[in-house]
Amino acid sequence: AAGVIQSPRHLIKEKRETATLKCYPIPRHDTVYWYQQGPGQDPQFLISFYEKMQSDKGSIPDRFSAQQFSDYHSELNMSSLELGDSALYFCASSANRPYEQYFGPGTRLTVT
Amino acid sequence: AQTVTQSQPEMSVQEAETVTLSCTYDTSENNYYLFWYKQPPSRQMILVIRQEAYKQQNATENRFSVNFQKAAKSFSLKISDSQLGDTAMYFCAFIENTDKLIFGTGTRLQVFP
Numbered sequence: 715a716a717g718v719i720q721s722p723r724h725l726i727k728e729k730r731e732t733a734t735l736k737c738y739p740i741p742r743h744d745t746v747y748w749y750q751q752g753p754g755q756d757p758q759f760l761i762s763f764y765e766k767m768q769s770d771k772g773s774i775p776d777r778f779s780a781q782q783f784s785d786y787h788s789e790l791n792m793s794s795l796e797l798g799d800s801a802l803y804f805c806a807s808s809a810n811r812p813y814e815q816y817f818g819p820g821t822r823l824t825v826t
Numbered sequence: 827a828q829t830v831t832q833s834q835p836e837m838s839v840q841e842a843e844t845v846t847l848s849c850t851y852d853t854s855e856n857n858y859y860l861f862w863y864k865q866p867p868s869r870q871m872i873l874v875i876r877q878e879a880y881k882q883q884n885a886t887e888n889r890f891s892v893n894f895q896k897a898a899k900s901f902s903l904k905i906s907d908s909q910l911g912d913t914a915m916y917f918c919a920f921i922e923n924t925d926k927l928i929f930g931t932g933t934r935l936q937v938f939p
Contacts, residue, residue, distance in 0.1 A: 747925055756917055756929035757871070770925035802869060806927075813859040813921050817871035 716740055718818030720805050726824045727795050735790040735821045737805030745769065746788040747815055748780060749804040757804055763788055795825045830920050832930035839908045840938050846893075847903045847933045849918030856880075858922045860894070860901045865932070866914040874916075877901065905935075913937045 719738040727733050739746050745764045749757040759772035763782035774780075777795075782788045792799060802822050806815040829852045839845035851860070862874040877885045877894050884892050889909075893902045905912055918930040 745925070747927075749927075756931055757927070759926040759928075762925035764925075772926055804871060806871075814861075814873065814876055815927060816873060817863075819868075819870050822869075 718805055718807050718816055720803075720818040720821050722821060723819065724822050724824075726826065728826055729795055729797065731795050731825075733792045733795060733823060735792070735803055735805075735823070737788045737790070737807075737818060739786050739788070739805075739807030740809070740816060743807035743809045743816075744786060745808045746782055746786070747806040747808075748774075748788070748790050749806065749817075751802040751804060751820075753801070760790070792823075797825050799823060800825045830918050830928055830930035832918055832933050834933045835931070836934045836936070838936045838938060839905075841908055841910060843908055844904060844906045845908055845935065847905075847916050847918075847935065849901045849903070849930055851899050851901065851918070851920045853899070853920070853922060855922045858920060860892075861919040861921070861927070862890070862892070862903045863917045863919055863929075864912075864914045865917065866911075871917075875903065908937045910937050910939060 721736045747762040748760040751757040760774040762769045766782045777793050780790045802820045804817050804820045806817045808815050831850045858879045860877045864872045864874050875887045875890050889906045891904045915932045917932045919927045
């Protein structure tokens, strides 16, 4: 079965640089979620989109922005990167059962 | 505020044995959903099992079952016939009427041969 696709899988950036993470949901899933998981921590909700509109917002820094496109893929844009942004970033998607979120493999971002 | 508590940072079990992971949560809502996610060393987050709060019957998925005690706000995961591939971090998670999954701090399960 098709799963959530995230790219890139690994990303290394320097402080103050910009990063863009991409997420391709499971086909026919209309909702996308972004989570951040720091080392040794549980995932923290950042933001979600339903039918290309922002649906919910969590602890997402103002330096981060995201959007969902007409083909339902989503991008998380991160600017002025800080060392503390180093983490595993998950995208998840859901469909008719909105409370069942399926996660992608994650993008590991390292800021040096 | 909603919280999820996993009081067992680490657990271990012998292969083929049964193990139970504990989870408690706090909410003032009546309708919500509970989940167990598995995160193996690959770091992939895998949905193991789902429970709707309005359902009294405990969810079961093959070797995985839950003991849902709504009044006690308890949601434990039982893994029967443990396999080496069950070695992973297990997160209990909770969601109400938002998109936000709230996770516990996780229980690291080690299955020994």
